[in-house]
Amino acid sequence: MAVALRGTAVAGDRDVARVTAGARDLAGAQAFASVYARGAAMRRDEVLAALDADDADDG
Structure with a gap:
């Protein structure tokens, strides 16, 4: 989400x-990547x- 708000x-x-690490x-690499991609989109x-x-x- 932060990427969408900031634009980068x-x-x-x-x-x-x-914080990202x-x-x-906590979430696991695959779950994190999935949620990050959804938020970034x-x-x-x-x-x-x-x-x-x-x-x-x-x-």
Whole structure:
């Protein structure tokens, strides 16, 4: 989703690399790759709608 909002992936950011590695370790490489690809393919309006829905769930 972040790629869709920013328009580009963050390359060389150590914090992003650390969080990405942690998420990949938790989810497994295949699951992470699948979810990452789905998020990266989202349009900006889809990302914003998903974030709004998540905020509504938090109540």
